[in-house]
Amino acid sequence: MTIRWSGLYLLCEMTVMLYGCSSSMENSSSKTTKFPLGRELYYSKCSSCHRVYEREMFKPAEWEKIINEMASKAKLTKAEKQNLLNYLNEE
Numbered sequence: 001m002t003i004r005w006s007g008l009y010l011l012c013e014m015t016v017m018l019y020g021c022s023s024s025m026e027n028s029s030s031k032t033t034k035f036p037l038g039r040e041l042y043y044s045k046c047s048s049c050h051r052v053y054e055r056e057m058f059k060p061a062e063w064e065k066i067i068n069e070m071a072s073k074a075k076l077t078k079a080e081k082q083n084l085l086n087y088l089n090e091e
């Protein structure tokens, strides 16, 4: 799981480097992120009980509240919470 997601991320990153980033700029929910670890955590920890919500669905303040609630459900550590928030609130 871990290896698969980071592999996927690397692949996307390389594609962007090869073909320029014009298309990736248009949509912030697209494949690239500055926080691959947060993304990985999100998909591995937060998808077991319900679907994965799009990042755009909630504002940063809302995500913070949600993460605080979900942290105990997903058994997140402090560091994991922070990584997740970085990813979810990425511009």
Ligand code: HEC
Pocket: 042, 045, 046, 047, 048, 049, 050, 053, 066, 067, 070, 071, 073, 074, 076, 084
């Ligand atoms: C143990 C099960 C479980 C895990 C793990 C879990 N959730 Fe949830 N989550 C729920 C339940 C139950 C609800 C209530 C509504 C629902 O079923 O969609 C919910 C609701 C939500 C909502 C909707 C809130 C709203 O106001 O509409 C979001 C967003 C969410 N979770 C995000 C996350 C994130 C991010 C993680 C990972 C840190 C996570 N969840 C992990 C059980 C879980």
